[in-house]
Amino acid sequence: MTATPLRLRITYHLAGSTRAAAARARDLAFEQTVELPPDAVSPEIAARFAGRVESVRPLGRRRSRAVVSFDPAVVCGDLPQLLNLLFGNISLKAGILIAAVDWPEPLLAQLGGPRLGIPGLRALAGVPARPLVCAALKPLGLSPASLADHAAVFARAGIDIIKDDHSLVDQASAPFRERVERCQEAVVRANGDTGGNTLYFPNVTGGPRQLLERVEFARRVGCRGAVVNALPAGLGAAGAIADAGLAVMAHPSLGGAFFGPDHGIAPAVLLGDLFRVAGSDAVIYPNVGGRFTFSHATCRAINARLRGPLGPVLPAFPVPAGGIDAARVPHWVERYGPDTIFLLGSSLYRDPDPGRAARRLAEAVRRRAHG
């Protein structure tokens, strides 16, 4: 984003012939707003509320690049409506990919974005400059006591943030309240012993009422942040956690549904722009070379969209994850730089001594950052 547009400008890649592209772009501009064909809308309403096709250009191989702009008043600061405006009805058509978004500053100010961002989360963690290390509490099926034991081990090892696995909800094996209370207690006790400052972020994903109750409970027992599956819970869930004063670590669960090569929302737009403006202070994504399918270029693009200038919106931490090998973390530190949270799961749990593995990892990151 260089200039500051007055309208919300969306770059769509449209499949099909160049000849058809202009009509498809115009159709999209009406479909996503007034949801009526142009001949059924008054010229005044069409001019103010329908999208406006700014440009349509060939992109090669039967694809076109169309820029459509919208009055930000249509979003009215509402996160589900933002998703709906961008891709709601047209998701049900074919061959439409959202490649980029240019954000008008008043809309950014209205949406708010991260309340803490990189600087605020650094302050919470007491880590002014180096990369952060995060470990996942797992697996689903363990009791609260066993999860709390893991949390204590990781906290004593010097891990910066310990997060619930994103599938820990309110299962009978580890009910939400008991789990969160015990894990938070374990981390506080470990911090007391070590003089450390490890944070515990429980997973608060749930329906609207459950989510608000879980956030409030987590806050009450002293947690300073939370994990949320921002798509299953609705993008507004991130904002609700931020409003409650907790740091937001957003998980990309379900996100892959949007990452079709010619239909959907580009990963850097969904996990970068949208998760960030929704209020995420840190966004987890599947790193290249792990168990998932992102390329180097995709990971770089997500990092850039999370950290780059975006009007009044604070930068958010990228959290590469999804099968990072602890031994390779120094390599990723070189590659991604200090404004990164490295999230490790399997690699620690596969070690016969996860505490030792976590300590080695934490020390390697501290050494690397000072070296």
Next chain:
Amino acid sequence: MTATPLRLRITYHLAGSTRAAAARARDLAFEQTVELPPDAVSPEIAARFAGRVESVRPLGRRRSRAVVSFDPAVVCGDLPQLLNLLFGNISLKAGILIAAVDWPEPLLAQLGGPRLGIPGLRALAGVPARPLVCAALKPLGLSPASLADHAAVFARAGIDIIKDDHSLVDQASAPFRERVERCQEAVVRANGDTGGNTLYFPNVTGGPRQLLERVEFARRVGCRGAVVNALPAGLGAAGAIADAGLAVMAHPSLGGAFFGPDHGIAPAVLLGDLFRVAGSDAVIYPNVGGRFTFSHATCRAINARLRGPLGPVLPAFPVPAGGIDAARVPHWVERYGPDTIFLLGSSLYRDPDPGRAARRLAEAVRRRAHG
């Protein structure tokens, strides 16, 4: 669903070689639950909490059909977690399609499904047997007074349900409270004059707190149901509206992201099974032959999954929409039968006299149903 399974059984279609399919199915079963490889999980946890591969069979053309079953306790009655379990992390892999779900009865009882269903919504509307007719209030950009005028016209014409367009949120052109109060008033007044029983369903989509506030406001001013964009707001939003005692009409906005031919969730599973168990009394979908891309077979499959037997879960109304021509409604009545709500938008607004067009439509459906 014929037998009643004890476990939640998901049928996945996996792209790739048959030889790889068994390993992919096993990988998926662990990825979606304990999120650790088998060698890093205790045998007790793996046996109880990881998915279990029930069968893997070739499906032709480098595709396999894998049935993986899960302990329903993993869902713990939580709708976002249900989505997460089915497709959360594996959405970020490639070539995985959810083709069918077999539901264990205790899980269905726990999730609840529609509170009103077809019989309850019929009772609300005072329509015991014939199809229902629904009109959309639009376009975005109109004032509350103008939207209320439309509502009055449609109510006087004998439309059964008048719903907000799914993009009407809380825009300055028609703020939520003023819009809902005025439209509800207009419909009540029209009912008083005509002796009719038209219902007005406002769109209550929003973040968790906004959604709960909007639902409560709608209830307070006398609305008996609401529209929700169930994916942008999170699947739990439908349940929250149902819990508040309002009928739920779910809109498929964003749904198309899931409808990749070899990666995603089949429309009949997402809009049929999942929207229904989430608590929707009526589910809008883009009818074949309109502006969108569903086939006849897809529409029939959605209808069947919404209406068919599903343990203790009530049937829900299919709401075909997305460019139905009013003149063709009698044809669709023949085709889809009486347990259907026909939703019309453009076709009414393009008429020089939308009230007359709506009356003709309402009369045609009443005639057809009694003929």
